[in-house]
Amino acid sequence: MKTGLRTHTCGELTINDLNKNVRLCGWVQKVRDLGKFCFLDLRDRYGITQISFRTDRNADLYEQARKLGREFVISVEGTVIERESKNPQLPTGDIEIMPETLTILSSAQLPPFLIENETDGSEELRMQYRYLDIRRPMVANNLILRSQVVKAVREYLDGLGFIETETPNLIKSTPEGARDFIVPSRLHPGTFYALPQSPQILKQLLMVAGMDRYYQICKCYRDEDFRGDRQPEFTQIDCEMSFVEQEDILQTFEGMMQHIFKTILHIDLPTLPRLTYDECMSKYGSDKPDLRFEMPMVDLGEIIKGIEFPVFQQALESKGVIVGLCATGAGNFSRKQIDKYTDFVKEPHRGLKGLIYLKINDDGSIKSSIDKFATPEQLQAIAQKCNAQAGDMVFILADTKSKVRKAGGDLRLELGKELNLINKNKWSVFYVIDFPLFERDEETGAVMSVHHPFVMPNMDDWKHVDSDPTAVRALCYDMVMNGSEIMSGSIRIHRRDVQDKIFSYLGLTEEEKQEKFGFLLQAFEFGAPPHGGCAFGLDRMVMLFAGGETIRDVIAFPKNSNGRDVMLDAPASVDQDALDMVGIKVK
Amino acid sequence: MKTGLRTHTCGELTINDLNKNVRLCGWVQKVRDLGKFCFLDLRDRYGITQISFRTDRNADLYEQARKLGREFVISVEGTVIERESKNPQLPTGDIEIMPETLTILSSAQLPPFLIENETDGSEELRMQYRYLDIRRPMVANNLILRSQVVKAVREYLDGLGFIETETPNLIKSTPEGARDFIVPSRLHPGTFYALPQSPQILKQLLMVAGMDRYYQICKCYRDEDFRGDRQPEFTQIDCEMSFVEQEDILQTFEGMMQHIFKTILHIDLPTLPRLTYDECMSKYGSDKPDLRFEMPMVDLGEIIKGIEFPVFQQALESKGVIVGLCATGAGNFSRKQIDKYTDFVKEPHRGLKGLIYLKINDDGSIKSSIDKFATPEQLQAIAQKCNAQAGDMVFILADTKSKVRKAGGDLRLELGKELNLINKNKWSVFYVIDFPLFERDEETGAVMSVHHPFVMPNMDDWKHVDSDPTAVRALCYDMVMNGSEIMSGSIRIHRRDVQDKIFSYLGLTEEEKQEKFGFLLQAFEFGAPPHGGCAFGLDRMVMLFAGGETIRDVIAFPKNSNGRDVMLDAPASVDQDALDMVGIKVK
DSSP: OOBTTBSSOTTOOOGGGTTOEEEEEEEEEEEEEOSSEEEEEEEETTEEEEEEEETTTOHHHHHHHHTOOTTOEEEEEEEEEEOSSOOTTSTTTTEEEEEEEEEEEEOBOOOSSOOSSSOOOOHHHHHHTHHHHTTSHHHHHHHHHHHHHHHHHHHHHHHTTOEEOOOOSSBOOOOSSSOOOEEEOSSSTTOEEEOOSOSHHHHHHHHHTTOOEEEEEEEEEOOOOOOSSOOSEEEEEEEEEESOOHHHHHHHHHHHHHHHIIIIIOOOOOOOOEEEHHHHHHHHSSSSOOTTSOOOEEEOHHHHTTOOOHHHHHHHHTTOEEEEEEETTOTTOOHHHHHHHHHHHHSTTTOOSOOEEEEEOTTSOEEETTTTTSOHHHHHHHHHHTTOOTTOEEEEEEEOHHHHHHHHHHHHHHHHHHTTOOOTTOOOEEEEEOOBSEEEOTTTOOEEESSOTTBOBOTTTGGGTTTOGGGOBBSEEEEEETTEEEEEEEEBOOOHHHHHHHHHHTTOOHHHHHHHHHHHHHHTTBTOOOEEEEEEEHHHHHHHHHTOSSGGGGOSSOOOTTSOBTTTTBSBOOOHHHHHHTTEEEO | OOBTTBSSOTTOOOGGGTTOEEEEEEEEEEEEEOSSEEEEEEEETTEEEEEEEETTTOHHHHHHHHTOOTTOEEEEEEEEEEOSSOOTTSTTTTEEEEEEEEEEEEOBOOOSSOOSSSOOOOHHHHHHTHHHHTTSHHHHHHHHHHHHHHHHHHHHHHHTTOEEOOOOSSBOOOOSSSOOOEEEOSSSTTOEEEOOSOSHHHHHHHHHTTOOEEEEEEEEEOOOOOOSSOOSEEEEEEEEEESOOHHHHHHHHHHHHHHHIIIIIOOOOOOOOEEEHHHHHHHHSSSSOOTTSOOOEEEOTTGGGGOOOHHHHHHHHTTOEEEEEEETTOTTOOHHHHHHHHHHHHSTTTOOSOOEEEEEOTTSOEEETTTTTSOHHHHHHHHHHTTOOTTOEEEEEEEOHHHHHHHHHHHHHHHHHHTTOOOTTOOOEEEEEOOBSEEEOTTTOOEEESSOTTBOBOTTTGGGTTTOGGGOBBSEEEEEETTEEEEEEEEBOOOHHHHHHHHHHTTOOHHHHHHHHHHHHHHTTBTOOOEEEEEEEHHHHHHHHHTOSSGGGGOSSOOOTTSOBTTTTBSBOOOHHHHHHTTEEEO
8 A cells, every 4th residue: 555655554564664764644643742741642544553752862853743733644653663562452562663854745624523433423313424533443344345345246246257347327207116216307308217216127227238238336325214224325246147046145145244244254155044924024024034033932732722702802813913022031021020021012113902921930830910810830831832931021012913923023122122132242244035035014914015016926725816816935035144135136027918917916007007107018028037136235235244234334425314414414405596407496 | 167057168179078977058049951960059258169950860959950040049969079170269169068958048030230340230229139249259248348347447456455435426517617417306305316427525525534545436427418429428437645745646547548558458558648738739730649659740930031931920910829740651642631631720629721741752852731931951951850751641731720630640640640650559558647627618708627627736737826827737647549538637736724715716715615616615624635546437448458349349238329128128218107206297
């Protein structure tokens, strides 16, 4: 990294460089003035090197140095010498620089927060001065990690003959579930481009074009409300392959994850387990369970039959389910804690009527909220079925299948956190397969795509499509890491007749089909290969590797939860001229 | 490239694979039916393999095969056998497949144009069916070439410690010369994001953030009128480095070009020549001359003094220039051809009053349009000065400096093409340095940035800034390849006081400075390192490598010259709902 202004970076000098004349540049991390001498920590992206100024060698230089403020940018020329008191924490900790010259390249105001990993700045303040926030090594390292992940991805895909191809960002609005951002056209006033929610259709057209293997690491745009950890622009590793079956894709991208794990974490990731959607939902109440801990929901339908507890009877009669959840080590939960979880499952979006508990005492006896309805033997049978030991707690949930799954999945995750069951050093990566093709809107009963309308049905199930569309499985898969969906994909429809039929099931009229997807349907008439692919959410994946809490941690200049870039102050109003030019008016 | 549907691609089987049982997938390139047998050329991205169907082996299969239309997608299983008549043009030309099964994966309508390199489709038609156009090997190869160039760039920059960092695309409108595309915000109605014209300011902030070395291969957006070969979205290789001088950047990116040339073309590109802006303009009348041929403009100011030709006298009196241009081998130009070039330099945007010629006859005598004013000795002296030989033609241009440069540069290029002087096998790559910092608007006389307002002045010239601002050189450089500017960059201002002064020279008020660039000026107060960088136009660079005529040749889904994507039919009108949502109205 030698340049005209420096011979070395602040991270590379060691005992092997003794007596060399060097020139370093960087930021003043801090100055410790000890009266007759002062130590200056000089920082750049590569590390920290100590510069020692001594009155007995150069009193002028010492005077200049002690007055330097934090974050001044300076250049120092001098000689590498051995330190008297070494710092084994630092790669450069054996040496220091005895300076001959000191040049201030830029002065600095006192930064609004501490430029260290442990900082006193609020997130809002750090975002406003993001260029200072990035100076904190943990933020810079996240950005470096991101670039390394991207590099590993490219290495792997390039090696398999994937062609990185850019698709356009000024495209046509095509409804893919979320709202499009639109861009008024000046040359065609009154019309708009849309920013892509994903390159889905374009990559399918690249397959029709015979490109065979495509990838792109690209920005996607969704104008959503910012519930959860979302950004209006986010980055996707977007891939597509021709002449493949689902198995080809699962293996290819398992290989990619293994390559990333090996390169980034030096971990040999084993073959990814494959769970069916039904298995995930029935055992963990989620299609993206965090399997760094177990705690499955155990079906108690059979065992419970003899217990004349009204909630159970209601659940059984209404074809609902009754499941147990063994919270390891939760036997000592207080009444208050149990009430908290009861309230948790009763929250309106979960909607259970209550929560039954069985506390397994140290002596093996059981105390339960259904003591009055169940015999000790029945309680023991439940505990045994749930694999509960002394000191554990079993929670029982009973209601309709969808409510129990939702509440049980959420409760499982909540208990996992509370009981510290999540092993932070463990990586849980697996595939979920056999998603249903369709689901029904709970309010209207209308049939909707679970993923998107381009997913190929599992032809084994296609015969049920008219009688029971939601029973048709899709050739569709997700990859889940530590409880987050990091990839989603499918085999796509490549036949016009099938695509047309799917659009019809989704309620599109002939006009809508033609207007929205006419070019795709037409493309399928000119020889489309069987194809499929997937997309990884890069931000989320890197966040998990970085151990971050939000994807903002791994984005150089993120928007806040309100969609604003507080550093740039965007979005902002624009001149009337600019609006006139594109023929629009603010209402 | 083995998958569940194929054992090999159509490009890999050779004589070494004889007797293997294989399964191939691809598109029917053509079927030659010879009565008792037919040959089918099966095509994919990797190549073409011949399948031979014979009635004496399998009459049914032969019947199916001969009915296949062009561009049907099929799968064939069979045995690799040696061909009777080999095709040395084809890597797979020694073998063919004796098929056992044939499966139609997709049928195809007759394509609207011939899917071969030499096609009968107009550009408009090919753009409408771009997914068919890409099937033509030369288009697919351009996209593959593009991905290889990008890969070589990344290899090189990764190796030098550059961190690939994504900057946001929904940013704030900051005037950089062209018009911004704007994106209405739904969450903040009445306000707009802007799509970046380049990540200029954001990459400078990454330097302030200490990232030291940054690159990004990113889309940029300019809402310009489509004169010339432009696209509303284009791709830039965007780079920035800290603690550098101009020399560091010139060497780093010379190295990058050498790496690309070596990797892609297997050519050792020598050290890049460096021409000053003045040299370029005075010798070639352009800051991006095509130096695959010479033909410099030769100053004739001294020699011409004795010739009493009114145009020369006017030019000399008005401090204009008189230059000669030796058109090698043009001595046989007809009167009509000379008139054509005379009209060419007289076109309004060039504005010369005429063109003088000296025809060097085979016997060395000279016929000239100024025979009446100049002695044969004077004409010989001009010819000698211009290095003209028998059979050449010297054109003389006389007018103001700017008109002569413009017209002379254009004429030089036109003659180079006409006379076939441009060696298509030669690569001309060089740097232009020492650009002026400012230029004056010809109409208003106002001072404007030649590049952009963030360019560092050459401090040697800074003393002239008040007396003669256009005499101040900038630390600014372009890279020119075969007559196209493929890269532009500069050392940036990193001091608030200098940046502030430059904004003032450009006529910005304090309010405008604050509103448009407040966050940049503020960032410079917290310790900004000296930094600089550049951006390469990827589309143009790849186009030159591909030997293409327009950047549309190397873009998967380009817009037409009217800014439309005719395949997607974008831009298009959007629902009133979508407009209401973002609070705008079409006027």
